[in-house]
Amino acid sequence: MEYADLLIETYGRVAVIRLNRPKALNALNDNMMNELGDALYKFDADKNIGCIVLTGSEKAFAAGADIAAMAEYTYADTYPDNYIGRNWEHILNVRKPVIGAVAGFCLGGGCELAMMCDFLIAADSARFGQPEIKVGVTPGAGGTQRLPRTIGKAKAMDLLLTARMIDAAEAERTGLVSRVVPADKLMEEALAAATVVASMSVTVAMAIKDSVNRAFETTLTEGVRYERRYFHAAFGTPAQKEGMSAFLAKRAAKFDGL
Numbered sequence: 001m002e003y004a005d006l007l008i009e010t011y012g013r014v015a016v017i018r019l020n021r022p023k024a025l026n027a028l029n030d031n032m033m034n035e036l037g038d039a040l041y042k043f044d045a046d047k048n049i050g051c052i053v054l055t056g057s058e059k060a061f062a063a064g065a066d067i068a069a070m071a072e073y074t075y076a077d078t079y080p081d082n083y084i085g086r087n088w089e090h091i092l093n094v095r096k097p098v099i100g101a102v103a104g105f106c107l108g109g110g111c112e113l114a115m116m117c118d119f120l121i122a123a124d125s126a127r128f129g130q131p132e133i134k135v136g137v138t139p140g141a142g143g144t145q146r147l148p149r150t151i152g153k154a155k156a157m158d159l160l161l162t163a164r165m166i167d168a169a170e171a172e173r174t175g176l177v178s179r180v181v182p183a184d185k186l187m188e189e190a191l192a193a194a195t196v197v198a199s200m201s202v203t204v205a206m207a208i209k210d211s212v213n214r215a216f217e218t219t220l221t222e223g224v225r226y227e228r229r230y231f232h233a234a235f236g237t238p239a240q241k242e243g244m245s246a247f248l249a250k251r252a253a254k255f256d257g258l
């Protein structure tokens, strides 16, 4: 796959999508978001891929939506065309697990995109924030919704209203990221985690992802019912037969592609 604003690599059953506009700290523009959607959908449909890693550069995961592109926009340029909604949320349709590997600036739309990943591994160099207020707009890709659900109202309001950045340690304390690793180990750690995920049953991994995401959309009772359907359905999959027979035979399960 060849893209102007992305770099693509695969490692076994893991696909790595790297945001690549280094001169603009990976500011997210229309073309990059179209390409990202295209790459995500291709890997989601690829039977040889079990997990996707989304990353940026050492300096920036992404420093936000492209301010230079947006500066002259009018309401008439944004609302009728569904600016952002049109191509920023493809990632939410991806059924396979997506791990975000974040180093450097992860701001504004960059932080919103990161929060659409399933979990985040951060380099100790990572800086997170929602500084949209400083450029005279609200967040537009979920910052006011996913951030409070993730780190709580007080912290979210603090970040959204003051535009201050938090470092990787604070991001881990608040639950925004699942782990922090030395910057020079970020890709090694992200690939190791993704390789573990990709070695599991892709069917079960997709079901777990869907079920966890359901927790944010429904009541506890309905969510547990939803999960129970997947649990029962698992007994109709080859993955359950392989996983449980491997356990009883005291051997490692081989889920490749199941």
Ligand code: CO8
Residues within 6 Å of the ligand: 023, 024, 025, 027, 028, 063, 064, 065, 066, 067, 068, 069, 084, 088, 105, 107, 108, 109, 110, 112, 131, 132, 134, 135, 137, 138, 139, 140, 141
């Ligand atoms: N858009 C466009 N260009 C950018 C952006 C951006 N968001 N961020 C950095 N750049 C460019 C700079 O203009 C500069 O370009 P040049 O070299 O041509 O002058 C280059 O990247 C390097 O940046 P700096 O020189 O500023 O580097 P510093 O290390 O001094 O500062 C910062 C780094 C602190 C990250 C600083 O660049 C900054 O504050 N950037 C803007 C952060 C920001 O406000 N982000 C929010 C943008 S609004 C948004 O994301 C709305 C999201 C809504 C959903 C999606 C909408 C599309």
